[in-house]
Amino acid sequence: MEAASIPAGPPASQRIKQLIGTYGLTAVLLLLPVIFAINDLSEQGNLVRLGENLVAGLSNGAIWALVAIGYTLVYGIVELINFAHGEIFMIGSFISASLIGTLGLTVDSSFIPVFFGLLVALVVAMIGSGTLNVLIERVAYRPLRNAPKLAPLITAVGMSFILQNVGLLWKGGNQQGVPDLLDAQKTLVTVFGVTIEHADLLSIVVTVPLLIVMTTFINRSRLGKAMRATAQDPEAARLQGINVDTTISLTFLLGGMLAGAAGLIYAMYQTTIWFFQGFTGGLIAFTAAVMGGIGNLRGAVLGGLIIGCIQQMSDNRLGSEWTPAIVFSYLVLIMVFKPSGLLGEQTRDAG
Amino acid sequence: MDAGDRVQLPGLDHGVQAVGPSRRADEGRRMSVAASEVQTPPDPTGKKSGFQLPGWAEKGLIPGVVLAIAALLPFIPSIGDKANLMQQMAVALAYVVMALGLNIIVGFAGLLDLGYVAFFAFGAFAVGWFASGHFAYVNDEKGIHFLVSGNTLNLPGIHFNFLIVLVIAIVLTTIAGMIIGLPTLRLRGDYIAIVTLAFGEIIGRLAVNLDETTILGGTPVTAGRQGISPVDRIDLPFFEPFTVLDKKPWYWFALFLVVIVLFVNFRLRDSRMGRAWVALREDEIAAVAMGVPAVKTKLMAYASGAAFGGISGAFLASLLNTVNADQFQFSFSILVLAMVILGGLGSIWGVVIGAIVLSIINNYLIPDVINGVPGDLGLEFDMTQITFAIYGFLLLLMMILRPQGLLPERRHKMELTEHAETTDETLYTARA
Numbered sequence: 001m002e003a004a005s006i007p008a009g010p011p012a013s014q015r016i017k018q019l020i021g022t023y024g025l026t027a028v029l030l031l032l033p034v035i036f037a038i039n040d041l042s043e044q045g046n047l048v049r050l051g052e053n054l055v056a057g058l059s060n061g062a063i064w065a066l067v068a069i070g071y072t073l074v075y076g077i078v079e080l081i082n083f084a085h086g087e088i089f090m091i092g093s094f095i096s097a098s099l100i101g102t103l104g105l106t107v108d109s110s111f112i113p114v115f116f117g118l119l120v121a122l123v124v125a126m127i128g129s130g131t132l133n134v135l136i137e138r139v140a141y142r143p144l145r146n147a148p149k150l151a152p153l154i155t156a157v158g159m160s161f162i163l164q165n166v167g168l169l170w171k172g173g174n175q176q177g178v179p180d181l182l183d184a185q186k187t188l189v190t191v192f193g194v195t196i197e198h199a200d201l202l203s204i205v206v207t208v209p210l211l212i213v214m215t216t217f218i219n220r221s222r223l224g225k226a227m228r229a230t231a232q233d234p235e236a237a238r239l240q241g242i243n244v245d246t247t248i249s250l251t252f253l254l255g256g257m258l259a260g261a262a263g264l265i266y267a268m269y270q271t272t273i274w275f276f277q278g279f280t281g282g283l284i285a286f287t288a289a290v291m292g293g294i295g296n297l298r299g300a301v302l303g304g305l306i307i308g309c310i311q312q313m314s315d316n317r318l319g320s321e322w323t324p325a326i327v328f329s330y331l332v333l334i335m336v337f338k339p340s341g342l343l344g345e346q347t348r349d350a351g
Numbered sequence: 352m353d354a355g356d357r358v359q360l361p362g363l364d365h366g367v368q369a370v371g372p373s374r375r376a377d378e379g380r381r382m383s384v385a386a387s388e389v390q391t392p393p394d395p396t397g398k399k400s401g402f403q404l405p406g407w408a409e410k411g412l413i414p415g416v417v418l419a420i421a422a423l424l425p426f427i428p429s430i431g432d433k434a435n436l437m438q439q440m441a442v443a444l445a446y447v448v449m450a451l452g453l454n455i456i457v458g459f460a461g462l463l464d465l466g467y468v469a470f471f472a473f474g475a476f477a478v479g480w481f482a483s484g485h486f487a488y489v490n491d492e493k494g495i496h497f498l499v500s501g502n503t504l505n506l507p508g509i510h511f512n513f514l515i516v517l518v519i520a521i522v523l524t525t526i527a528g529m530i531i532g533l534p535t536l537r538l539r540g541d542y543i544a545i546v547t548l549a550f551g552e553i554i555g556r557l558a559v560n561l562d563e564t565t566i567l568g569g570t571p572v573t574a575g576r577q578g579i580s581p582v583d584r585i586d587l588p589f590f591e592p593f594t595v596l597d598k599k600p601w602y603w604f605a606l607f608l609v610v611i612v613l614f615v616n617f618r619l620r621d622s623r624m625g626r627a628w629v630a631l632r633e634d635e636i637a638a639v640a641m642g643v644p645a646v647k648t649k650l651m652a653y654a655s656g657a658a659f660g661g662i663s664g665a666f667l668a669s670l671l672n673t674v675n676a677d678q679f680q681f682s683f684s685i686l687v688l689a690m691v692i693l694g695g696l697g698s699i700w701g702v703v704i705g706a707i708v709l710s711i712i713n714n715y716l717i718p719d720v721i722n723g724v725p726g727d728l729g730l731e732f733d734m735t736q737i738t739f740a741i742y743g744f745l746l747l748l749m750m751i752l753r754p755q756g757l758l759p760e761r762r763h764k765m766e767l768t769e770h771a772e773t774t775d776e777t778l779y780t781a782r783a
Contacts, residue, residue, distance in 0.1 A: 081541045143751050149540050150463060154692060155750045157465075157685055161743030168736060279681070283552065286545070325556040328549040335546045336534040 028333045029291070029306065029342075032326070036313035051194035053312050059203035061308020063269065066207060066262035067285035068292070068300035069214065070133075070255030076231040076295040077251045079149065083156035084136055086282015087163035088256050092129040092263025093273045094170055096121040097178045100267075106179050114181045118264070122206065125260040133256025134249050142245075160279070167275035175274045178267045199269045206265055210258060211301060217254075218297065227251055231295070280324055284311065287331040293341030302342060421606055425599040437598035438670070443710035444605035445667045448612050450690040450706035451699065452659025455616070457688065458697035458760070459625060460652035461632030462535065463544040466551020467687050469531065470524045470657040472558055472679040474664020476573070477520035479674030482583040484508030488568035501592050503583055513585040513669065520661040527554075528657025532650045539635070551684055558676035578675035585669055601670055608666060609703075612659055616699050619655060628652055629697075682739050686713070689742055693749060695756025704758055709742075717741060 037050055067089050074082045099121045105114060140155045182198035189196050218224035229237040230247045238244050266281070267273050288307040292299025307327060314326045334341065404412070424430055425437060449471060456464045479485055487507045489495055496504050498512035511519070531550045535543045562575030573579070585593045585604060593600045619625050627648045630638035639645050668674045686709065694705025718735050725732040749756070 079541075081545065140747055140751075144754075147750075147754060151750045151754050153463070153541060153544060154688075155747050157688075158743035158746030158750070161682070161685065161739045162747070165737040165740030165743070173736075283548075290545070321560050322556070325553050325560070328553045328556075331549040332534055332546055332553075335538060335542060335549075339538055339542055 057309030057312035061305035062207040065304025084159040086278035090278025092260030096264040129260030130257035299343035456656035465548035469554040470660030471664040474661035475668035524661030528653035532653035580673035698760035701758030
């Protein structure tokens with residue numbers, strides 16, 4: 001009886017909505033890159049310019065991918081948009097820049113000290129940022145674990161302000177230069193006319209292994225299994241003997257460590273650091289996380305790379321002062337067309 | 352409206368229950384029972400039987416007295432003579448208007464808005480565009496003047512009377528509110544916060560970057576970081592034009608705005624729309640099932656909240672005599688949000704107190720009192736640098752110690768105090 005009264009297919013309006021949901025995001029995502037790509041091709045008449053944009057965009061995007069994973073992990077496990085995450089990234093930059101200064105590395109340093117210096121800076125920045133993130137979780141988010149979602153979100157914003165001001169006191173209000181250890185002017189290799197610089201290499205050399213280790217850890221290890229279980233259902237996980245508190249701390253530690261690594265790459269890539277870089281950077285990375293589907297690791301990486309390319313093209317075409325506005329417009333458009341992102345599943349909040 | 356409705360003044364009963372039409376009859380009966388209780392209060396001691404104020408007078412007594420004191424404050428010589436103090440009080444009142452606007456969006460409707468500064472910006476730009484010499488080339492550099500007097504008549508640019516600018520500001524921000532509201536319709540919680548934040552940032556960037564885009568004979572759209580300055584001062588009919596030196600009229604005008612906005616706020620809260628907002632805040636699915644139109648209700652929340660932001664933006668721009676892109680930053684949104692949260696989400700009087708307290712902290716306590724502390728300790732350190740760290744710390748403490756705010760809304764279960772426990776979670780805490 002009831003089955004008979006259900007219409008055969010969804011009504012037209014529903015179908016249009018579905019179509020928009022399926023293809024809308026793709027169209028939106030591709031619109032700007034396609035315009036820029038056509039522009040690149042028509043102006044230069046060859047692929048070199050497009051290729052250079054892509055290389056710069058991808059190595060830039062690798063930074064955002066690392067930060068975006070922090071957002072995605074934390075959101076996946078405690079359903080909190082960790083507003084302070086961008087500031088963790090900034091602190092990571094500051095730690096590595098200070099360490100490079102302390103180690104006495106300059107533009108003239110030779111390869112061996114630069115290599116080991118960067119390695120030390122990477123490790124220290126990762127440990128520092130990770131620990132800081134864990135501490136923040138202890139102080140600011142854990143007391144509010146059972147509170148409604150608005151409360152931790154607001155403490156996260158408060159925390160981000162505190163960290164921003166820590167950065168302000170640490171390095172002052174102006175942009176600070178970081179010695180250009182990699183000498184970005186010097187081309188590493190030229191492929192079909194497309195130059196790849198040392199900084200691009202650094203971003204790949206750091207990001208790719210980290211991502212592989214990360215994915216393996218989450219998919220293979222016991223602790224990773226516990227993380228996935230907690231993300232699925234904290235109560236059930238606890239009933240299965242998983243220590244939810246430790247797992248959440250671990251998640252914050254991992255996210256913070258990746259943000260610290262991203263901070264080092266950013267400092268080397270841009271050769272300037274700024275106390276406000278975490279705010280804009282954090283929002284860009286968050287956009288990447290949302291674009292890929294928040295809570296989804298691969299989505300975060302994919303989103304980071306796409307956002308990096310968009311950012312690069314916008315920098316070139318419209319000027320860097322317009323880039324944040326473009327990225328935020330993307331954020332809004334994604335929210336309108338497909339809040340669950342490219343690879344994510346529909347969540348309760350994402351309508 | 353029966354007698355019960357009229358006696359039930361704001362704040363007594365405007366709950367979720369009254370939304371559905373099917374419950375109205377029952378509600379009316381319940382309310383008139385409550386009303387009869389109010390009219391003939393139980394009198395166990397017999398002390399109060401001699402004199403009993405009517406309900407509305409009792410309700411209005413404290414606000415009335417406070418208002419009278421506030422209005423007479425500039426007549427006290429030691430206070431009224433200090434232009435700086437008057438200025439800061441006027442700023443504080445403008446913050447009150449703004450916080451009340453945000454309270455509609457966040458407190459009543461439960462839509463967390465992190466980009467409220469966008470509305471403030473539109474209000475300020477209404478002044479910058481329609482009451483200043485910004486568009487100097489308009490009308491062959493002779494300018495357009497409408498209902499203005501005095502020296503302003505000779506200036507180039509567009510000069511409208513401030514009251515008209517207020518209307519323009521309201522219209523502009525209402526439209527902006529609707530536009531910002533549209534993408535959030537499908538979303539909830541954190542996602543709304545992010546979309547509004549993105550909008551606020553976009554508007555802020557536009558304000559900074561549009562100083563190179565020119566319209567109307569070569570004038571840039573905004574003046575960027577440099578700012579549009581000076582702007583026209585408030586010029587009311589039957590009053591002397593306001594001056595920069597004498598801040599008393601500004602203060603009274605701000606007070607007047609606050610009173611109007613307060614009145615509108617109370618009426619909105621108790622209206623059908625206000626109850627629909629609360630219903631959506633408490634449980635969207637249930638509210639929609641009961642016939643609350645979600646789209647219209649959410650858009651109305653953004654629109655009316657935005658309108659107040661616009662009013663406040665226009666007033667502050669005129670008071671501070673500049674429209675500057677640096678004002679429209681994320682931190683400003685958070686400052687206003689902190690006022691709402693400090694006072695108590697959804698509580699109108701709480702928000703008023705929150706706004707005043709925070710603007711005292713902002714304009715007096717940090718620069719004048721705390722700023723001297725490091726110097727006394729022999730440190731060279733400027734406390735005003737870390738104002739926002741102090742706010743951040745305040746937000747943190749507030750959320751952990753007293754999430755419901757200083758003066759929490761009495762009647763409703765609130766977003767921040769609600770127990771997020773379901774049966775499952777009770778089980779989980781019990782076993783843990």
